[in-house]
Structure formats: structure tokens, C-alpha cells
Amino acid sequence: MEKTLYTLIVHSENIAGLLNQVTAVFTRRQINIESLNVSASSIKGIHKYTITAWATEDEIRKVVKQIERKVDVLQANYFTDSEIYQHEIALYKLATPGFQANPVASKIIRRHSARVVEVNPTFCIVEKNGMSEEITSLYEELQQFGIVLQFVRSGRVAISTSCFERLNEYLASREEKYNKEKE
Amino acid sequence: MKQQITGAEAMMRSLEHQGVKTLFGYPGGSIMPTFDALYGHRDTLNHILVRHEQGATHAAQGFARVSGEVGVCLVTSGPGATNTLTGIADAMIDSTPIVVIAGQTPTSLLGTDAFQEVDLVSITQPITKWSYQIRSAKDIAWAVARAFYLAKSGRPGPVVLDFTKNAQVEMVDYEPATVDFIRSYDPNPDTPQEALEAAAALINKAERPLVLIGQGVELGGAQAELKAFLEKGDLPCGRTLLGLSAIPTDHPLNKGMLGMHGNLAPNVKTNECDVLIAVGMRFDDRVTGNLATYAKQAKVIHLDIDPSEFNKNVKVDVEVLGNCKRTLKQLTELIAETKHTEWIASFDEYEKVEQERVIEPEIHPTTGPLNMGEVVRAVSEATHHEAILVTDVGQNQMMAARYFKYTKERSIVTSGGLGTMGFGLPAGVGATFGRPDRTVCVFMGDGGLQMNIQELGTIMEQQAPVKMILMNNNYLGNVRQWQAMFFGRRYSFTPMMNPDYMQIAKAYGIPARRVTEREELHQAIQEMLTTDGPFLLEACVIEEGNVMPMTPPGGTVDKMLLEC
Numbered sequence: 001m002e003k004t005l006y007t008l009i010v011h012s013e014n015i016a017g018l019l020n021q022v023t024a025v026f027t028r029r030q031i032n033i034e035s036l037n038v039s040a041s042s043i044k045g046i047h048k049y050t051i052t053a054w055a056t057e058d059e060i061r062k063v064v065k066q067i068e069r070k071v072d073v074l075q076a077n078y079f080t081d082s083e084i085y086q087h088e089i090a091l092y093k094l095a096t097p098g099f100q101a102n103p104v105a106s107k108i109i110r111r112h113s114a115r116v117v118e119v120n121p122t123f124c125i126v127e128k129n130g131m132s133e134e135i136t137s138l139y140e141e142l143q144q145f146g147i148v149l150q151f152v153r154s155g156r157v158a159i160s161t162s163c164f165e166r167l168n169e170y171l172a173s174r175e176e177k178y179n180k181e182k183e
Numbered sequence: 184m185k186q187q188i189t190g191a192e193a194m195m196r197s198l199e200h201q202g203v204k205t206l207f208g209y210p211g212g213s214i215m216p217t218f219d220a221l222y223g224h225r226d227t228l229n230h231i232l233v234r235h236e237q238g239a240t241h242a243a244q245g246f247a248r249v250s251g252e253v254g255v256c257l258v259t260s261g262p263g264a265t266n267t268l269t270g271i272a273d274a275m276i277d278s279t280p281i282v283v284i285a286g287q288t289p290t291s292l293l294g295t296d297a298f299q300e301v302d303l304v305s306i307t308q309p310i311t312k313w314s315y316q317i318r319s320a321k322d323i324a325w326a327v328a329r330a331f332y333l334a335k336s337g338r339p340g341p342v343v344l345d346f347t348k349n350a351q352v353e354m355v356d357y358e359p360a361t362v363d364f365i366r367s368y369d370p371n372p373d374t375p376q377e378a379l380e381a382a383a384a385l386i387n388k389a390e391r392p393l394v395l396i397g398q399g400v401e402l403g404g405a406q407a408e409l410k411a412f413l414e415k416g417d418l419p420c421g422r423t424l425l426g427l428s429a430i431p432t433d434h435p436l437n438k439g440m441l442g443m444h445g446n447l448a449p450n451v452k453t454n455e456c457d458v459l460i461a462v463g464m465r466f467d468d469r470v471t472g473n474l475a476t477y478a479k480q481a482k483v484i485h486l487d488i489d490p491s492e493f494n495k496n497v498k499v500d501v502e503v504l505g506n507c508k509r510t511l512k513q514l515t516e517l518i519a520e521t522k523h524t525e526w527i528a529s530f531d532e533y534e535k536v537e538q539e540r541v542i543e544p545e546i547h548p549t550t551g552p553l554n555m556g557e558v559v560r561a562v563s564e565a566t567h568h569e570a571i572l573v574t575d576v577g578q579n580q581m582m583a584a585r586y587f588k589y590t591k592e593r594s595i596v597t598s599g600g601l602g603t604m605g606f607g608l609p610a611g612v613g614a615t616f617g618r619p620d621r622t623v624c625v626f627m628g629d630g631g632l633q634m635n636i637q638e639l640g641t642i643m644e645q646q647a648p649v650k651m652i653l654m655n656n657n658y659l660g661n662v663r664q665w666q667a668m669f670f671g672r673r674y675s676f677t678p679m680m681n682p683d684y685m686q687i688a689k690a691y692g693i694p695a696r697r698v699t700e701r702e703e704l705h706q707a708i709q710e711m712l713t714t715d716g717p718f719l720l721e722a723c724v725i726e727e728g729n730v731m732p733m734t735p736p737g738g739t740v741d742k743m744l745l746e747c
Contacts, residue, residue: 012367013367017304017305017308020305020308021308021309024308024309028309061494062491062494062495065490065491065493065495066491068490068491069489069490069491071312071313071333071365071367071368072367072368073367074366074367171366174366174369175366177369177373178364181371182363
């Protein structure tokens, strides 16, 4: 079965231990998490998880349902790269002498729209925002000079391109249903 | 009206507020303040002292399964808590509502490897619906209300409350709490009208429909709705192990048990039907056998309250989400009244084959030692098929499930998903408290009885009227059967030396009788049933008896072995 890199977007209550429950669903099915980002969402008290993983569609559909089944999870959805706008941030620490010896390196940095945020006689730090492949390609180009001392990238953050977040709608519908059942 | 009371007292009042009357537990260091509060509530809260915490969880399961209420356990931290894990996992996979309240070291000591500290919340998260640590007394009323709401609503399951000692002793302004809404959790999901219509259209067009009934029918209290649905559509059905009593055994549309040791006809017909309608069941591998050859010819309609069950194992054509008590009623309105006489008659030849080659020789042998099926059917008949059946796990379980008959709902308590040996005896204790008005018969093997034999102490103390039927074959019978069939009869550690169970029963003051002869069986069963209180009937059964028919593991449902 063909594996695809899927991005899962999960909204949950902000509760200690929930990350454990979410990742356990992947562990149980032997799926590696490629990247993981957890942060507060635009709605107070609700956290947003952005998770990427290689899996078949059948696997990822089951994973999403298992995550959504956790009582404190509000919504879970999965997307392919074409259905989201996604970004990462990366930092590259370069050896200053090597950087200076290779003038092409600074051209590469400009071409990639990255920026130098720190320079001292020992090292300089380059920062880049972009898609996963862009970040990797800058790394590879700089590494051909052998000047990268350290390299780190964030997990992916993503926003679906389909429409606005449906979470508000979902919360409203839950309230509405509760009030109706109570009557 | 707010009142300053201790957290332990708040726990007692919160339990009473939930309508709890019975709990199963075992005291220890970290739960002592709560047991101290319980001492003052003995009039309203009947605490059953078990002999091991695993017994408490299985008793709570037995209680919950027969009564439909939440079973409650009260245990201490550390080993007390870890001893409950098997029961919690069992309750999770079999969707049984229980709440386990475990003591925990004081918040100030958490994470220090304190005496009897264990990270219970992390351990139990994968095997509970909800697991929560109560760190402050002001959380108690809310946490208990939420625990009970989650345990019994939607697809039921176990909840753990990890109750720190400081929260038990702190003073708190107690006010009863109610939880009937959690925004991230919908226990009563809506059913799209299109799904109902699509399902009804498939059913109306079906020439060879087959309904698979699971425990969801019992959990949803939808037994009457199911009957109306089956009868209007003239739909034959098979039941899963946990769904056996959702419809009376002798109902003409009941075609038997599904699965590895189920009946021949419903298994064969699974691969002949044109529309398969699964109600509150989860296509366990013990039901489906090899998925690649399972019901490939059929359109599949799946009714379930848990959306994560759809397409989990079997590809579904129509998903009917929702409580089956409602969806079955809606479907019944939409389907046409019809007859499937020829199709239903086509089950007969398989029933006849199984009757002649398997059932008759099993339940009505004329020579040789007692058969397991013979004992089961004799007990079932002696109770007029009205008793609650509790089983342990293994051959005793399959024989009991196959040959016991059911006339009343919620009449089978067995460890289906987890297959927990040692489940039967404590579950039987719980069942007698859950339905004191009914006869409770527990079938066990010599292996399973010894896995929680300490609960004989609970039975003795409570005089719990558990009718224990030990089918002793001096083997771990189910494993032995597999060794015989698939491992060249190499009986690796399945022969077992047994104690004298009559002496054990005597030591506990439990009336007992051993039967080896066929002529004595009925009289011994009568003695068991007419004796007040508990009774242990040891039936010395055929040593190398086999449960048949059988779909070998990974085999195809329509290719069951009738003999081995």
C-alpha cells in the first residue's frame, strides 16, 4: 500500500496527559510521528496539535477516528499536502571562517529568502521559514561547503485551505444539541 | 447548601448522589481515610470485601453486566491499583461500565517513588474511557459525576479515579455535582437520514439478509426494538458471544452463535448472504476469521454508536451511526414487511448436520465419562433456561455459551474480548449482587477456578448464592485442544495436578458435591439449585474433550471443522 505524508490537525481541551493519549494511538499501530507541534489555538482553553506521519489512507483514517474517540478531543482531521498551507522554521549554524571563504554561500542564503540573524567570529546563525522541501534544500546546498555546524527545524504548522476552522461551528452545534435534548 | 466536610466524606456523598449502593473493594494505606468515611456509610453503601483487587474489578463487571448499572471498585494505591488493571482492560474491550477509585500517595510525594506510588493515570489511559487524578478535595464532586457520566453513557467503559491522600483528608465545601454534558464528547450521536434510507433500501432489496447481533443491543436496551425489526423484515440472525441473550435462544429467527466455536449455519450463511446487517458488534477476529474471505459477496450495513468501529475490520457500505435502540426503531419503520421463507429454510440442512454430528453426541452421550456440553445443558434445563450464565475462559466458556439457553435479557456474563482466565468466579459474585432475584450459574474449568480461587473467601463471607459448576478435566483444556489439533499433540504444560476441591469447599464452609457418573448428574444439579446460598458442583468431565465445530485461527467462516 502506498504511503503518503499526512498532516493531522487535532483540537482538544487543554488537559495534562492528553498528548500521551494522542501519541499512544500512533505507537499502537507502529506509525512514526514525523513532526509534532502543540500550541494554544485561537479559542481559549483549546489546544491545537499539528502532527505529520507517513501512512496509508486506511491507516490514517483509523488513527484519526481513534484519536477523536478520546473524550477530551474535540475534533481530528487529516489532510494531504495539497489541502493545507504548511510552514516550518529552521535554524542553521554555520562556521564563520568557512562561510566567508565561500562567497556563493551568502548568495544561496539570499536566493532562499533566508536571513542571517547572528554573526560572530566563530559562527553565524541563519533563519529560514518555508515548506519542508525548501528547508531541506537550503541545508543540502549549504552542507556542500561543509560549513553547517548545527541544524534544527521545527515541527510543521498548518492551516487547512478548505475553509475557516470549523471548530466554532462544532462547539455551537454541541451546545445547541444539548439544549434541545434538555428540553 | 454547602458544608465543610473531608474529601473522603465528599467521596461517599458523591457516590450516594450517583445512586451507588454496592461497591467491591479492599482497603490499604493510601485509601484509609476513604475507608474510614465508608465505615460511617455502611447503612447505605454495601461494601463487599473481596480477597484480591482483580476480584473486585471482575465482581464490578459482573454486577454492571447483569444490572445495567455502574460497577464500583475501591482499592488502595500501588499494588492495589495495579491489581485492577486486568479487570479494567477487560471492561474496556467488552464495553462494561465500571468506576475504579484507587488511593494515591499525597500530591506532595508524587513523582518521588514514594511507598506504594504508581503512575496509575499514565498506565490506565490506554485502557479506560477516562483516567483522572483527584489532587484536591474540591475536584471530588465534579470528578465523580463526570466519571459516572462517562462510564455509562455512549459506548460504556471503565473510568479510573486516582484519589490522592491529601484530597481525602482536606476539608471542602461540598455541594453535589451533576455532569450531563461534555462538549468534546457526544454519547448520543445523530444518525443521518440518508444512512437510514440507504440501509432500508438495501434491506428491502435483499433476498438473503443476515443480521449479526452484538452486545450493543443489550447495552442500548434495544432487545424489543431488535425483535420488532427482525420479525417485520423476516430477518434471520446470528449472535456474538456477548450478544447471546439479546434475543431468546428459541426465537425462530435466531440461527445460533457466530464465531470460531459458534454454530455452523450462521457462519456458513455469512458467506452466502447478500446483505449483512451488523448491530452493535465489532467484527472481532474470533467472529470473522480470515477477513480476506469474510462476507465478500455481501453489502454490509453496520449499526453502531461508536464511529471508530466503522471500517475498522470489515469494509462497510452503509454506516448507521447512533444508539441502536433508536436506529433499529427508525429502520423498522422504513423496511417493508416481507418473508424470506426459502432463504431461512436453507439454514436447516446445516443445523441438521451440526445437530447430528456435534450437538447430539455432546449433550446426550450414552457411554463414557461426562461431557462438558452435557453438564451445561442439564444445568440450563434445570433452571428452566432462566438463570444468568457466568463463565470463565476456555473450553468451559465455549461449551457454556453453546449449550446454555437464554430466555431473559442480560443473561450472559463472560470475558469476550480480553479472554481473562479467572474472570468467572468473581464476576459471578458480582452478578449475585447485581441481580439478587435471579439464579447465577458460573461455569469454570480447573485452570480458571484456581486463578481467582481466593474469592471463595468472599463467597463464604457474603454467603453469595453463586452456583459454581467446575468442569474438571485435569487439563488447561482449550490450549490442550489446540496442541492436539495444531501442535502435534505435544501437551506442553497443559496437564495440571489439581487439589481436592471438596476439601477446599469444606474449608470455606461451602456445600459441595463431586459427580463422576451420568446417573447422578441431574440429582446433583437439583441439590445445587435447591441449596440456599453458594454451592460448588464439581463435574469430572472427559479429559480430552474438544469444542466443536471450529473455524481454525485465520480460517474461513464457511469452512468450519466438525470433527478434529
